[in-house]
């Protein structure tokens with residue numbers, strides 16, 4: 001796959017880290033009980049990320065809700081994650097802040113018991129939320145996707161919630177038992193007016 005975008009629109013988003021010395025470092029958040037999140041706000045350069053955005057936005061047949069690609073990816077995410085062996089790629093496009101993914105976990109058997117899932121984001125910044133799963137025998141509230149996220153967050157204790165603002169060119173990796181013990185979502189955001197594209201790299205057994 002070569003990167004030859006038809007149009008480049010670097011100007012539509014201001015580079016939040018114009019000074020390379022001020023780029024925030026990767027952070028690892030220990031969720032407890034063997035689950036971790038690694039977040040790198042600037043995994044790809046601002047310019048390269050726009051090239052990827054334009055390529056994906058223009059060249060992928062986005063008519064299907066999701067597209068899963070098996071095989072080798074030309075985006076060398078595994079190089080940043082030694083020990084990982086991704087062989088599947090799920091592509092998502094959110095044309096506005098109205099498009100979202102509700103609470104879920106990617107705990108299907110085909111991903112194994114401790115799947116590593118790496119998400120590279122392009123375009124509009126969006127919030128990515130994590131909340132701890134409720135125990136089945138608990139009397140705590142059921143998950144309700146229709147309820148505003150802010151209301152749900154207020155109900156829950158702080159340590160059971162995490163939020164990452166996924167930047168253009170960022171990498172977020174869910175590791176360990178994150179899929180078994182946590183739910184994640186990309187909620188609606190009225191202020192997110194532009195398109196976001198995400199690539200999620202996985203290993204299918």
Ligand SMILES: O=C(O)CCC(=O)C(=O)O
Pocket residue numbers: 090092101106119128184185186198200
């Ligand atoms: O677009 C994203 O970053 C989230 C996608 C997601 O939750 C998923 O593919 O399971």
